[in-house]
Amino acid sequence: MRNEGGADGRIEHMNAQTPWLVVGLGNPGAEYAHTRHNVGHLVLDVLLGRTSAQLKHHRTCTRTAEVRLGMLPGGVPGPKAILATCESYMNVSGGPVGRLMNFLKIAPENLLVIHDDLDLPAHELRLKRGGGEGGHNGLKSISQVLGTKDYHRLRIGIGRPRAARTRRTTFLRESARRNVPNGMSPSKMRLMWSKVSS
Secondary structure (H helix, E strand, O other): OEEEEHHHHOOOOOOOOOOEEEEEOOOOOHHHOOOHHHHHHHHHHHHHHOOOOOOEEEOOOEEEEEEEOOEEHHHEEOOEEEEEEEOOOHHHOHHHHHHHHHHHOOOHHHEEEEEEEOOOOOOOEEEEEOOOOOOOHHHHHHHHHHOOOOOEEEEEEOOOOHHHHHHHHHHHHHHHHHOOOOOOOHHHHHHHHHHHOO
C-alpha cells in the first residue's frame, strides 16, 4: 500500500485512547451489494468478520458498530474505532457522515473513508490525507458537508470497466474503416487498426 497526499498520508497518533470513525462508502440494496463500487462496504464486512460486532441502525441514517483494532503490546486492546456505512446512496454520503461525526464528536482528522477508485488498477491501495476527490461524488459530498478535505481516505483500485475499453476500441476501428482512403491495401489497413486499438 502506498502513502500519498498531505501529511505524507500517514495516520498519526493512533492509540487506544483515540476514537476513529471508519466509513466504508457504497450504495444500499441487494442489487449493489457485491458490485465493485461497493468495495467500501466489502472492506467493512471483512473487518466485522474478525470481531463479534454487527452493524446496527443509528439515528443519523447510518449503520454503526464499535470495535477495537487489534492488540497493542502487553495485550492492551487496540485503538477504538466506529465502523460505519451510510443508509443513503453514496453520492449523498456527506449528510449521514457529518451527522454521525457531530453525534460522536469526531474531528475530521480522525475520519477514515474507504472508497473505490476507478483510476487505480484493481486491488491497488493508496492511503492519503486531504487533497482532491478525484471526481468521486461520495467524497465531494463529505468534503462539502464537513467544510474541509483534511481527512483520511483509503483508495481501493477497481480499474476501468473492460466493456468501456472495448467500446472505445470498436469506435476507433469503425472510424478508421470509414476513413480509409480508396486503394489502401489490406496490410496497411490492418496496421492502422492495430495502432488505434493499442
